[in-house]
Amino acid sequence: MGVSPRPTVIVNVGPWDVKAWRSAFAALDADALFWPEDGDVTPDAPYYLCAWKAPAGFFQRFTEPKAIISLGAGVDHILDVVPEIRCPVVRIVSPSLTARMVEYVSLAVLYLHREVPLLRARQRRKEWIDMIQPQASAVTVGLLGLGVMGQACAKALQALGYKVRGWSRTPHDDPGIDSFSGKEGLPAFLSGLDVLCNLLPATAETNGLIGTSTFEAMTCPGLGVRYFVNAGRGETVRELELIAALETGLLGGAVLDVFANEPLDAGSALWGMDNVLVTPHVAANSDPVAIVADVASAIAALEAGRIPANTIDRENGY
Numbered sequence: 001m002g003v004s005p006r007p008t009v010i011v012n013v014g015p016w017d018v019k020a021w022r023s024a025f026a027a028l029d030a031d032a033l034f035w036p037e038d039g040d041v042t043p044d045a046p047y048y049l050c051a052w053k054a055p056a057g058f059f060q061r062f063t064e065p066k067a068i069i070s071l072g073a074g075v076d077h078i079l080d081v082v083p084e085i086r087c088p089v090v091r092i093v094s095p096s097l098t099a100r101m102v103e104y105v106s107l108a109v110l111y112l113h114r115e116v117p118l119l120r121a122r123q124r125r126k127e128w129i130d131m132i133q134p135q136a137s138a139v140t141v142g143l144l145g146l147g148v149m150g151q152a153c154a155k156a157l158q159a160l161g162y163k164v165r166g167w168s169r170t171p172h173d174d175p176g177i178d179s180f181s182g183k184e185g186l187p188a189f190l191s192g193l194d195v196l197c198n199l200l201p202a203t204a205e206t207n208g209l210i211g212t213s214t215f216e217a218m219t220c221p222g223l224g225v226r227y228f229v230n231a232g233r234g235e236t237v238r239e240l241e242l243i244a245a246l247e248t249g250l251l252g253g254a255v256l257d258v259f260a261n262e263p264l265d266a267g268s269a270l271w272g273m274d275n276v277l278v279t280p281h282v283a284a285n286s287d288p289v290a291i292v293a294d295v296a297s298a299i300a301a302l303e304a305g306r307i308p309a310n311t312i313d314r315e316n317g318y
């Protein structure tokens with residue numbers, strides 16, 4: 001088993017459309033490309049695992065990868081099912097993912113701020129009612145997470161005229177963004193927000209972070225009503241408290257892409273709420289062709305003995 005100049009790659013795309021991924025992976029310059037669902041796979045060379053929401057059994061079957069590459073930005077789907085990881089875990093940072101997230105977050109903030117659900121309801125009733133909505137410059141949007149996604153969304157929201165704040169684990173000094181960090185910085189970050197937008201990864205520290213007290217801390221001076229957008233991870237939100245906040249009016253509305261359990265349970269109250277837009281974890285979905293190009297760069301770096309830039313810090317969990 002010598003080191004192959006062209007890598008052996010084993011892919012599991014979980015719930016995604018395998019056909020599209022097979023076609024995209026065909027462009028990868030690999031010595032061997034395995035899809036375990038084709039049957040018995042016994043790689044005869046060191047191999048890489050590429051995965052999205054693969055079942056635990058996949059990682060139990062292939063226990064000594066050179067690296068595990070997530071086919072998206074998040075790595076919780078790997079860290080949650082592989083208890084001990086000895087190899088590098090690489091995530092995707094791609095303009096393709098970031099651009100989609102910017103589109104989604106901009107849409108969500110505008111949808112809430114410009115009261116699209118109210119306008120739709122009035123349209124259904126054929127009601128022509130004059131209204132003047134606050135300009136974006138009166139509205140403060142807070143981004144939980146100021147990473148690749150958070151920073152790009154901050155710029156886009158600023159370009160639309162919003163006042164933007166960000167919260168991260170470590171202090172940031174991004175020009176133009178009011179930055180807060182750590183648990184101690186959270187109350188000051190939340191106070192004064194009209195719209196809270198979550199772009200945090202799911203980690204031991206962030207899970208269950210957002211709930212009633214988070215929403216209560218938002219003073220919503222620009223809109224007089226609090227809104228929530230979740231495009232990070234569902235696990236970071238205490239979902240029953242979110243539902244209660246939407247039912248009681250503590251939150252005026254929400255746009256939700258991610259949930260603690262996906263697909264969202266058919267019995268969830270969130271499905272039927274007029275003030276909630278539910279989307280099926282598609283805010284920034286992985287485009288197979290774009291993502292495979294990033295996989296190729298990561299593997300090339302690893303084969304050259306370099307640590308790819310997007311290798312996660314396992315201690316921090318993201």
Ligand code: NAP
Pocket residue numbers: 072073074075097101144145146147148149150167168169170171182199200201202203205206231232233257258281282283284285318
């Ligand atoms: P990233 O670059 O790693 O950024 C993560 C951000 O979260 C960083 O600013 C980090 O702080 C902050 N953070 C992490 N732990 C924290 C903590 N305990 N307290 C405060 N801040 C904390 O990740 P990204 O590429 O922006 O992606 C973010 C997440 O978006 C992904 O992990 C994934 O869950 C989600 N996502 C969702 C979709 C979708 O379709 N819905 C698509 C792509 C990504 P520091 O800056 O201090 O490190």
Ligand code: GLV
Pocket residue numbers: 071072073074075097284286
């Ligand atoms: C999607 O949720 C991702 O993490 O890329």
